[in-house]
Amino acid sequence: MKKYKYIAALLISASLLGACSEELDVKNPNQPTVGSANTEFGIVALASGAVYANGFKDLKFYDGVNGYFWTGAVGFHEIMGDVVGMEAANVFANQIGLPDEVILDDGTKVVNPSSPKQQKTLIRQINTNAQQGSNPLYYEWAYMYSMNNGCNNILKILEGVKFATGDATKRAALQAWCYWWKGFAYSRIGSMYYAGLIIDEPSKTNGNYVSKEKVLAEAENNFAKAETILKGLQQNADYNEIIGKLIPAFCQVGKGLVPSPEMWVRSINTFRARNLVANATPDKVDWAKVKSLTDNGVRENDFVFTGRSNTNGDFISPRNGSMAAKSTGNPLVGFNTYKISERLMQDFKAGDKRKDNNFEALPRTWIGNGDRGNSFNTRWQLLDGGKDMAGVVTLSSLAVGAYELYLAGTYEENELMKAEALIYTGNIGGGTQLIDAIRRLQGAGLPAITTSDRAAALEELRSERRIGLVFRGLSFYDARRWGVIENGRKGCVVIDGSGVVNTNSTINYNFLDYWDVPDNELVYNPAAAGSDPVKNPK
Numbered sequence: 001m002k003k004y005k006y007i008a009a010l011l012i013s014a015s016l017l018g019a020c021s022e023e024l025d026v027k028n029p030n031q032p033t034v035g036s037a038n039t040e041f042g043i044v045a046l047a048s049g050a051v052y053a054n055g056f057k058d059l060k061f062y063d064g065v066n067g068y069f070w071t072g073a074v075g076f077h078e079i080m081g082d083v084v085g086m087e088a089a090n091v092f093a094n095q096i097g098l099p100d101e102v103i104l105d106d107g108t109k110v111v112n113p114s115s116p117k118q119q120k121t122l123i124r125q126i127n128t129n130a131q132q133g134s135n136p137l138y139y140e141w142a143y144m145y146s147m148n149n150g151c152n153n154i155l156k157i158l159e160g161v162k163f164a165t166g167d168a169t170k171r172a173a174l175q176a177w178c179y180w181w182k183g184f185a186y187s188r189i190g191s192m193y194y195a196g197l198i199i200d201e202p203s204k205t206n207g208n209y210v211s212k213e214k215v216l217a218e219a220e221n222n223f224a225k226a227e228t229i230l231k232g233l234q235q236n237a238d239y240n241e242i243i244g245k246l247i248p249a250f251c252q253v254g255k256g257l258v259p260s261p262e263m264w265v266r267s268i269n270t271f272r273a274r275n276l277v278a279n280a281t282p283d284k285v286d287w288a289k290v291k292s293l294t295d296n297g298v299r300e301n302d303f304v305f306t307g308r309s310n311t312n313g314d315f316i317s318p319r320n321g322s323m324a325a326k327s328t329g330n331p332l333v334g335f336n337t338y339k340i341s342e343r344l345m346q347d348f349k350a351g352d353k354r355k356d357n358n359f360e361a362l363p364r365t366w367i368g369n370g371d372r373g374n375s376f377n378t379r380w381q382l383l384d385g386g387k388d389m390a391g392v393v394t395l396s397s398l399a400v401g402a403y404e405l406y407l408a409g410t411y412e413e414n415e416l417m418k419a420e421a422l423i424y425t426g427n428i429g430g431g432t433q434l435i436d437a438i439r440r441l442q443g444a445g446l447p448a449i450t451t452s453d454r455a456a457a458l459e460e461l462r463s464e465r466r467i468g469l470v471f472r473g474l475s476f477y478d479a480r481r482w483g484v485i486e487n488g489r490k491g492c493v494v495i496d497g498s499g500v501v502n503t504n505s506t507i508n509y510n511f512l513d514y515w516d517v518p519d520n521e522l523v524y525n526p527a528a529a530g531s532d533p534v535k536n537p538k
Contacts (some may be wrong), residue, residue, distance in 0.1 A: 001375040039171065042376065043154065043161045044245045047174055050150025051181050052315050056307075059142050061133025064219035064254060065090040065337055068309070070405060071326050074473040075138040075338065080485065080511055081475020084327050085376025085465070087368040091136050095122055099375055102354035102494055103412060103506040108375050110496065120512050127516055129523040137518040140192055144185040145199070151178040151185075153202040166238025173242045176229040176261075180268065183222035184408060187271060191278050191477065194514040194536040197525075207528030212514060214532070215274055223268045230261040230268075247305075248315060254404050255441060258307035270297035270409030273417050278477035287421040294418035298411045300441070307405040322405045323471040324396035328382045331366040339366065340380045342493040343507075344470065347463040353445040357389040358382060358396065375507060377495035390397040390501075392443035395470060412438050412468050420461050428457045435464050444515060485511035512536060 037043050056069040064089050066072035072091070078084050079097030086093045100118050102110040112118040113520065127137050155178050163170045189196040189212075196215040199205055233239055243258045252258065273293040276285055298304060309318035319325055322338075329335035340359070348355040359380050368376050385402070386394040397403045415434045422431035432449040435457075439446050449460050465478055479485050486509075494505040517534040526533050 006495045025313060028382065029536055037157050038161050038414070038474070040161070040242075043158060043174065044242065046150075046157070047154045047177055048246050048248065050154055050178070051147060051246075052307075053168050054145055054150040055147030055181065055185065059139070059146065061138065061142075063090050066093060067320055067337075068316075069139070069143045070322055070473075071337075072103070073143055074323060075326070076136055076140075077476040078323055078338070078471065080509075081477075082232055082341050082343045082375075082484075082489075082507075082509075083470060083475045084323070084341055084344075085368070085378070087376065088337065089397050090518075091127055091134055091139075092122065094369070095119070096136050097511075099379070099488075099507050099509040099511075101373055101508050102492075103508070104494060104496055105502040105504050108496075112370065117510055119510065123512055123516065127519050129519045132520070135518060135520060137193075137337075137515050138520045140188060141518045141521060145197070148182055148185045148199060150203060151182045152200060157201050166241070169233060169236065169238040170242040172229050172233055172366050173239055174246075176226045176233070176264070177243070177246055179222045179226035179229070179503045180264070183219045183226060183271070184264070184499060186215050186219035186222060187275050191221060191275065192515055193517060195517055195532050195534045205303075205525050207525055207531065209517060209527050209531040209534050211532040212279070214433045219275060220272065223272060227265050227268050230265050233261040235260040250310040250401060251306060251308045251315065253308055253401065254306065255302075255304050255406075255410075256308065256404065259303040259305075263298075263304070264360065266296060266298050266302055267304055267409055269293045270414045271308070272416075273297060274409060274413065274474075274477075275336060277417050277420070278474075278481065281314070281483065282420075282424060282483055285424070287424045291421040291425065294414050294421065297418075298409050298415040300409065300411045304410060305407040307407055309403065311400055316405060318400045318403070319398050321401055322396075324403060325398055327471070328384050328396045328398060330362065331383050332362060332364065333380065336382075339376055339378050340382055341376070342378055342380070342495060343489070344466060345378075345380050346493045347466045349446055349463070351446060352467070353389055353392045353443055357386045357392040357443075358394065362447040365495055365499045367495070367497065367499060374494060374496050377497075377499075379495065379501075406472055410469075410472070412441070413472070413474070416461065416465055416468065420458075423454060423457050423461060427483060428452055428454055432457050438468050439465065452467055477512075482511050485509045485513060512538060 038047050063072065066075055072458065075093065076096060077088055088094060096119060098112055100112050104110065108373065114121060125260060126135055141491060142245050158171060158174055188296055195209045195211055197206065197209060198218045241260055247258065273290045276290050307315050309316045309321050313321065327336055327338040327340060327365060336513050360383055362381055364506045365377060365379050382396050385397045385399065415438055419431040419434035429452065436448050462482065466475060488506055488508040492505045492507050494502045496502060514536050516536055522534065
């Protein structure tokens with residue numbers, strides 16, 4: 001990609017690993033050479049930075065209000081999934097997640113001033129290169145192709161690297177690392193954009209745009225390469241050493257310890273299942289395949305890929321580096337960027353200890369700027385560190401290193417996808433038992449589900465995914481596949497501009513399901529003849 005050559009950002013990983021770029025003897029940081037990275041230290045620093053710096057932090061453009069990948073790009077997902085709202089106008093975030101209309105309990109329609117088709121019209125108006133970093137479509141695309149390019153560079157440079165010990169294991173582990181993260185990057189591109197690029201050569205591009213389905217197929221190609229390598233590895237000292245250096249030390253806490261090759265393969269299977277579930281309506285999902293993948297997916301005691309904050313905020317900041325952190329606090333005093341959605345809060349069942357432990361009613365209702373509708377007004381705040389209820393999950397903490405940010409699949413996600421597969425294939429009881437198990441794991445304190453009705457079981461699944469996987473960047477995928485972004489949601493809690501609480505409102509979102517290719521890319525890399533469409537026809 002001509003626009004996104006962020007190779008210099010690879011060097012940031014040296015600081016993540018407790019070193020500095022001078023120690024890498026880098027002559028030209030924009031074009032790392034074999035001479036600058038032909039040592040184990042050099043290649044590990046570059047490979048770590050390809051992910052944690054290129055993929056999640058360093059871009060040409062940056063908006064300090066929205067934040068980096070995990071709060072900026074992922075923030076758009078959680079806004080459009082109606083988990084949080086945002087009043088600030090940065091990167092059009094106060095408009096990108098606002099519905100076309102809200103129909104209040106008395107039938108009053110609160111129409112978005114840019115309706116009809118407000119979000120779709122907005123996207124076409126602001127998706128221009130002239131918007132630069134104010135184009136919301138730019139961020140996820142740029143981060144993921146920056147990560148992909150970094151991994152391509154590592155795979156190329158790796159050919160000339162010699163390891164003093166454990167050459168075969170360390171080389172293979174680094175290859176698996178790159179293919180895994182390339183699969184991650186292509187998965188996110190194919191799950192968000194109508195088309196994408198397949199690029200396997202470092203610092204090169206092409207104008208051959210392919211459909212999102214082909215991008216997801218390329219994600220699978222890379223996952224399969226990683227899986228093949230991992231199945232040939234053992235968790236010996238050389239493996240632990242190289243992976244332990246790739247993952248920043250301050251992230252190796254809790255679930256973030258070095259995963260064994262077997263655990264890593266299970267993470268791949270969970271991500272494969274996510275790609276199936278996230279990119280089709282329920283009637284089109286291959287539930288038998290989802291069941292097979294999740295049967296071999298992340299287990300409860302597996303280590304997975306996570307992130308933590310440190311004092312310097314090298315990867316994420318404790319107060320601003322996660323969706324949970326940026327949603328924490330009292331909006332009446334203006335601390336938090338994101339406001340807790342009333343629709344999230346209404347998904348909690350009476351007596352759910354996760355709500356009691358993590359949320360608190362505001363002293364008065366927060367009313368946002370009414371010229372963009374009323375959908376983000378709220379009576380709730382997310383608490384820093386929760387209330388210390390024994391055995392109950394804490395959803396946010398602003399303390400250094402306390403919050404565990406999940407970068408890919410988790411046991412909870414795996415089991416809830418399995419539950420959905422069971423329900424849709426006729427084993428309703430088996431599915432609801434898994435939902436109950438996740439609730440017990442998180443300390444919800446709710447009674448077991450007793451329904452044998454499929455629609456009722458799916459409603460339990462729907463609400464549990466929104467609560468049990470909150471702030472993990474999955475809400476928009478769910479709203480899309482369930483038809484919520486196109487068909488709306490009924491029975492909603494909405495607070496109007498006067499502070500009146502409505503409990504049976506209808507929200508018609510009318511959001512675009514897959515984003516167009518960013519114009520930031522197309523201006524510098526026009527679509528070649530024969531490319532698949534780069535604009536969603538909806």
